[in-house]
Each structure stands twice: as structure tokens, then as C-alpha cells.
Amino acid sequence: MDNAKLKVHNHEKAHDHEGHEHDHSHGGKFTIIMFFIGIAAFITGFILEGSNELLANIAFVTSVVTAGYHIILEGIGDTFKNSIAEKKFQPNVHFLMALATAGAIAIGSFEEAAMLIVIFAGAHFLEEYVDGKSKREITNLLNLNPTEARILRSDGSTKVVSVDEVKIGDILQVLNGAQVPTDGVVLTGTTAIDEASINGESIPKEKSVGDEVYGSTINGAGTFTMEVTKDSSETVFSKILQMVNQSQKSLTKTATLIQRLEPKYVTIVLALFPLVLLAGPYIFGWSWAVSLYRSMVYLISVSPCALAASAVPTTLATISNLSKKGVLVKGGAFLSKLQDLKAISFDKTGTLTNGKPVVTDYSFEKGMDESEMIDLVVAMEKQSNHPLATAIINKFPERKSLELSVENEVGRGLSTQYKNSQYRIGKPSSFGNVSFVYSEKEKQLSSEGKTVVYVGKNEHVIGLFALMDVPNQYAKDAINYFKDAGLHTTMITGDAKLTGEAVGKQIGVDEVAANVMPEDKASIVQAQQRKYGSTGMLGDGINDAPALVTADVGIAMGDGTDVAMDVADLVLMKNDLSKLVYAHKLSKKMDKVTWQNILFSMFVVIFLVTLNFLGKMDITIGVIMHEGSTIVVILNALRMLRTPKKFL
Structure with missing residues (x-):
């Protein structure tokens, strides 16, 4: 816009x-x-x-x-x-x-x-x-709204045009110190971008190839090229303007x-x-x-x-106070409703949790060279694009590089030959030869809501990794605040009951609704309304949109989808639940x-x-x-x- x-x-x-x-x-x-x-x-x-x-x-x-x-x-x-x-x-x-x-x-x-x-x-x-x-x-x-963009032509030359002329798929060049014209993805170059206009964060954010950038933000010292992914009227910043208006x-x-x-x-x-x-x-x-x-x-x-x-x-x-804190409100009426809430429901992934699994536990058989095994596992996982692989690689960032030929077998996981032995990483059900020790460890970790993968040598389990989407740093304090304020708290998740209840116990919610299909979230909110009265819903995904609309107050995370932002009554521009606590107190x-x-x-x-x-x-x-x-x-x-x- x-x-x-x-x-x-x-x-x-x-x-x-x-x-x-x-x-x-x-x-x-x-x-x-x-x-x-x-x-x-x-x-x-x-x-x-x-x-x-x-x-x-x-x-x-x-x-x-x-x-x-x-x-x-x-x-x-x-x-x-x-x-x-x-x-x-x-x-x-x-x-x-x-x-x-x-x-x-x-x-x-x-x-x-x-x-x-x-x-x-x-x-x-x-x-x-x-x-x-x-x-x-x-x-x-309005003064921050971008007006010009530098289009990169096929012959390598550039042309400065109005942002309105920029189309999805265009390649733009952003010079050091310039304003990012619209939303897109970095194609070449690295830089640090001041995203305060979007999320209120004062510390510039490092950006490299593949990272998302947002219109209205300010580029740092680096120059980069980007591909436009959104029309100028549909950018995150444009939606912020519409909400504040x-x-x-x-x-x-x-x-x-x-x-x-x-x-x-x-x-x-x-x-x-x-x-x-x-x-x-x-x-x-x-x-x-x-x-x-x-x-x-x-x-x-x-x-x-x-x-x-x-x-x-x-x-x-x-409203002015909240907007400066990164909480956008579609109107004072929703602030009245916010302070009247009797119950509040939270989507789990990306809302109460970080939305990305991390390695929480790992172990290997006695006598194994743990450092060598970690080098091997990381080298194997680097040839996979699975989220669990990313979590393992992030857990051990600087490991010895190994030249391996890795095969990804459906249902069995990753396998390779190393020092005349076959090694495989896969889910527990894909292994038959499991010792009592590892079988019990797997049961214990699974009961805590963690996902377990085994590491096998010649089909004999020699180690395991446990991963979990852990609660974010603000979740527990936020839940405690709302409970102390007299609100009934519910966590809604599509995860299995065991996983959902494990996370719910860590955070301290009153109720966990697990195995929930996306279309059922709105029904759960309606049930909460009948039982407790005015109910809020916090989510970040497209599948949360019906529940956000159904709730008396729908709250979206700013890092979530455009659809969630469009239908929500409040938007937290950073995935920071302490901002919701602040909004409730201020209301x-x-x-x-x-x-x-x-x-x-x-x-x-x-x-x-x-x-x-x-x-x-x-x-x-x-x-x-x-x-x-x-x-x-x-x-x-x-x-x-x-x-x-x-x-x-």
C-alpha cells in the first residue's frame, strides 16, 4: 500500500x-x-x-x-x-x-x-x-513506508522505480544504508538489517542468502540482492499500517x-x-x-x-503505548475484551514453543568414541533436509568433516558405510536388535514428549538422540501470570497426547487438548466460551485462523502467517508472550x-x-x-x- x-x-x-x-x-x-x-x-x-x-x-x-x-x-x-x-x-x-x-x-x-x-x-x-x-x-x-526500489536488470544495470511498479519475482538491489523496498528473500550478499519498524527489536539482525527481509526495514553496511515475494500492498509493514489505522x-x-x-x-x-x-x-x-x-x-x-x-x-x-511496545491493536474495543477474559487458549507450536526441535539428550554405548560418533552422525545428517537433522547439526556446529556416501531410505532413515561397518540413523521402530537399556531409555524419553532416533552399527543400536520442540523463554511466566489473574489456560496441539501433556506440564497450563485437527480448534474455543465465558485464542498459523475468529479476542504472533495477522484482533510483533502479559496489564x-x-x-x-x-x-x-x-x-x-x- x-x-x-x-x-x-x-x-x-x-x-x-x-x-x-x-x-x-x-x-x-x-x-x-x-x-x-x-x-x-x-x-x-x-x-x-x-x-x-x-x-x-x-x-x-x-x-x-x-x-x-x-x-x-x-x-x-x-x-x-x-x-x-x-x-x-x-x-x-x-x-x-x-x-x-x-x-x-x-x-x-x-x-x-x-x-x-x-x-x-x-x-x-x-x-x-x-x-x-x-x-x-x-x-x-507512514514516513517509514518505502517509496522507491532499485530493480536489477538482466544486463546487470539498475533502474530506480516506484515501489508500486515492483512485481513479485523481480530482482532488487539494496545498497548499504538504504531502506528495504518490499518483502522478499536474499539472493546474494550478507548484511545486518535494522527491523525495529517491524518487531521493535533495536539490535540489527544478520541476513544471508535465503533469509527473509521485510519492506521498511533499514539495511546496514552490506549490499545485497533480493527476490520480491510479495506485492507492496501485502507486505508485513503494510499490514501493520492497516491495523494501526x-x-x-x-x-x-x-x-x-x-x-x-x-x-x-x-x-x-x-x-x-x-x-x-x-x-x-x-x-x-x-x-x-x-x-x-x-x-x-x-x-x-x-x-x-x-x-x-x-x-x-x-x-x-x-493504543499508542502498546504500538511502541510492539503490540498492535485493531481497536480499543478489543482492549476492553482483553481485560474481561475468563479463559485463554494457546496453540503449542511456534506460540508456547519455539517451533523448532532441539537436541535435549544423547548417549552412546560405553567403549564407543563419542566424539567420533558425533562427527559421523553430523556428517550423515548434513546430507538430509529433515528438521531433526537441522537440530542435530545446530547442536554440534563445529565437527570434523567426513567424506561419506549417504543413502536416505524411506522408512529406515539414513545409512552409510564407515570403516568397514554399516551405520544407520532411524526411528526406533525400524530397529529390531535393541538392548534392554536403550529400550528403557527410549520409553522414558518418549514419556517426556521427546522424539527419539537410534544410531545403529551393523543393525545393533549403539546410541540415541532425543529431540523436542521446547517451550520458549516467555511461556511459563506468561502462563503463571494468566493463571494468577484467574484465567483458565489451555494448550491446543496436534501432537500425540503424551507429547502434548509433557509440554503442558513443563509450562504449567491448566488443560491440554492433544491430537487436535486444525478444523477442531474453533470447536474447542467455543466449548471454552460456553464453560468459562469470554475466551482468547493465541496462534500463528493458517490453521489457527478459524479459532482466532471464533474467540472473543484473537491474538496472532507477528512471526506467523499473514492470514493469522489479518483475522486477529491483536498482533504481537515479536514472538514474545511477555508482550501479551503487558497488554493485559495495561488494558x-x-x-x-x-x-x-x-x-x-x-x-x-x-x-x-x-x-x-x-x-x-x-x-x-x-x-x-x-x-x-x-x-x-x-x-x-x-x-x-x-x-x-x-x-x-
Whole structure:
């Protein structure tokens, strides 16, 4: 996806938001300049107030017009537009503030009117900063999106073209220090690439022939050629952009509810205004002038500014925090669901485990030259492309090189002639002559979920290797955290029951579902939902996609397949389960901060209204306390941008 497309997409999304979401950024620098002119006019009016009342009032009105013109225009314009669209009266907070300001001017309270607008505008610029923090993450990502590629022609020459012109199968040259244009595979050369834009990892990753490279990442000192494997709109980075873009639109249930209730709340406030005005003379015995003044204070006191700012800035700040940590969220709604989970299921391979077998045990008969036998086994395995062969070679990286003729027999494994003897490496069932010692060792290792291969000399077993896809370094701690948080944990695997239960025991999950076919994973998630309630699913493969869609929250590993990333609600850009733990903790903190803001803002409204009817409140104090509460709420939301020390 190119920059132009993304910018259009982002622009469309901005206009697709609820009508009562305000965007002060539309005026850019002009709005900010006018705001500061308004502050200067307010200060001028304050200085002149004692000496020249007329000039002071002109300065205050100037302050209202300059600092608050955008608030007045949005209040009237958005209310009109939304009312037409909804075919019913849909006022917003800005409309309420515009009325309160007009009322204050009408009764001669010019200073209070100016103060109301200046503080209200200042508070909303602060809210704009918090809301824009997450959106700026998108802008930063857009700036990283590659625009050019260097195509290598058949005659050896190169041509710089737009990334949009690059097709799958093209050969590209990437110079040192240049940006990798799109996803592909290294054909020639070695280098180290900074992949921070993809996985947040600060240490460059070594790349050589056959390794995957990703668009938007930064090449190091080496120059290499690569074959394009994906269209520019389908790269990992492009999918990240789409997800971060999507996260702006989907808010938490609480934030969405507050947005829906805002016009209803303001409508009720305006409907009660005549009753408040009439209550002054007829119930409280106030004069009409005092009653009108108290009615203006009432409008300011009950304005839901702080309430409106309770959830959205908190949600966007949380999304911004997580995106910097390598956790992409498709929307705040999924953060609400994440902290509400009662159970969570994990795919085993590549999620709880590293996805690659490693050698865990090996032994040879007494009297055998172990070093020589390892040299022989490694030399044989180097002529095989089986994953178990790779594990053995990786276990013993620097061994003596032997010239061997190796035969790969189906069902029997690898065999060769060495020093006038035949040696064979194969599965236990392919050997008939097995001593009691090795038979018992094989049973013990198999019961631990390990795969065993025998080494035979002239068909007599002389040694064995045990291999296993071991749990990754974050798995056990993550499982312990979720169990302590009260979630039921399940590991889903297609492995045999013995292997699955062995891994499950190591990690500490509550339940192991083994021998599971890919199509059955979604059914297991549904069963968990019926038994425990809201259920999450973590996976990385195409076969996990149905379960990810079925789950209340689908979580994909960033090193997994594109399909898993497409259907998931959250993506961990590194195969690091500690990031999921962090996301769960932060989602709970987000909910806590949101409710702190809601309760505080409602308390302030009730407190101000009570003082107003007791005659202990004026416009100045009302404005300061009301807009002050909005600033407190926004500053509280800002805390979600920081990483809490106790989460580290």
C-alpha cells in the first residue's frame, strides 16, 4: 500500500468518526495563533478592567472571538450537521459552551465569558494532544513506508522505480544504508538489517542468502540482492499500517457509550435550563437577574467536558503505548475484551514453543568414541533436509568433516558405510536388535514428549538422540501470570497426547487438548466460551485462523502467517508472550483510569451544581473548577503513555 493510498484511507477514516468528535487541528497554526491572541486580549482586558471598563470589555469580547471562534463554529456547525443527519436535535459540549458564553456576555459578565472560552479552548488543545499522540504514531509509520526500489536488470544495470511498479519475482538491489523496498528473500550478499519498524527489536539482525527481509526495514553496511515475494500492498509493514489505522476508529465500550450519550446529556441539560431559570424567583426567591446568572453557572457546571474526555484520550494513549511496545491493536474495543477474559487458549507450536526441535539428550554405548560418533552422525545428517537433522547439526556446529556416501531410505532413515561397518540413523521402530537399556531409555524419553532416533552399527543400536520442540523463554511466566489473574489456560496441539501433556506440564497450563485437527480448534474455543465465558485464542498459523475468529479476542504472533495477522484482533510483533502479559496489564489499568475519570468528572458536576444552588458559586469559580477538572482528567489519561515501572 503506497503513501498516497494510506493518506486517503486515513483521511476517510477521520471523516468517518462520530460527528461529536472534534478536530481542532483543522485550523492548524492559525487556530493556535488565534488562541494566543485571545490570551493576550484577555490579559489586556484584565489590566484595563479597573481603569477603563469599556476598553476592558472590548478586549474580553475580542478574546472570546479569537480564542474561541473554532469552538463556537464547531458547536453550532456540528450540532446543525448532526441534527440533520440524525433527524433529531444532537447538540454537543461545544454548543453548550457557546450558549454559556453568549449568556455570560448578555448579562454583562464579559470577563467570565472570556475566561470560560480561554480555559475551555486550552483544555481541549490538551485533549487534542493526547488524542493526536496515537495518530502521530500513524504519521511516523507512514514516513517509514518505502517509496522507491532499485530493480536489477538482466544486463546487470539498475533502474530506480516506484515501489508500486515492483512485481513479485523481480530482482532488487539494496545498497548499504538504504531502506528495504518490499518483502522478499536474499539472493546474494550478507548484511545486518535494522527491523525495529517491524518487531521493535533495536539490535540489527544478520541476513544471508535465503533469509527473509521485510519492506521498511533499514539495511546496514552490506549490499545485497533480493527476490520480491510479495506485492507492496501485502507486505508485513503494510499490514501493520492497516491495523494501526483501524485502531483509531474502534473505541472501548465505555468510550463509545459516552460518545453516544453526549448529545442526549446536553439535550437534557438544555431542556432543564428553563426550569432552573424559573426555579430562582419562584422557589429560591432570587431576583430575575440573579436567577439568570445562576442559570449561566448551571450551564457551565453541568457541561460534560470532563466526562467526554474520560475515555477516548485514555484509550488512544493506551493504543499508542502498546504500538511502541510492539503490540498492535485493531481497536480499543478489543482492549476492553482483553481485560474481561475468563479463559485463554494457546496453540503449542511456534506460540508456547519455539517451533523448532532441539537436541535435549544423547548417549552412546560405553567403549564407543563419542566424539567420533558425533562427527559421523553430523556428517550423515548434513546430507538430509529433515528438521531433526537441522537440530542435530545446530547442536554440534563445529565437527570434523567426513567424506561419506549417504543413502536416505524411506522408512529406515539414513545409512552409510564407515570403516568397514554399516551405520544407520532411524526411528526406533525400524530397529529390531535393541538392548534392554536403550529400550528403557527410549520409553522414558518418549514419556517426556521427546522424539527419539537410534544410531545403529551393523543393525545393533549403539546410541540415541532425543529431540523436542521446547517451550520458549516467555511461556511459563506468561502462563503463571494468566493463571494468577484467574484465567483458565489451555494448550491446543496436534501432537500425540503424551507429547502434548509433557509440554503442558513443563509450562504449567491448566488443560491440554492433544491430537487436535486444525478444523477442531474453533470447536474447542467455543466449548471454552460456553464453560468459562469470554475466551482468547493465541496462534500463528493458517490453521489457527478459524479459532482466532471464533474467540472473543484473537491474538496472532507477528512471526506467523499473514492470514493469522489479518483475522486477529491483536498482533504481537515479536514472538514474545511477555508482550501479551503487558497488554493485559495495561488494558486493566486503562479500564481503571477510565472509571477514575468518569467518577471524578461526575463528582465535580454534582459538587458545582450543589454549590450553585446554595449561592456559593460564580461563573469564574465555576469555569476554573469545571475546566480544571477536564485538565485533571486529561492529565490522568496521559499516564497511559508511560510504561508503569511495576509492569517491567
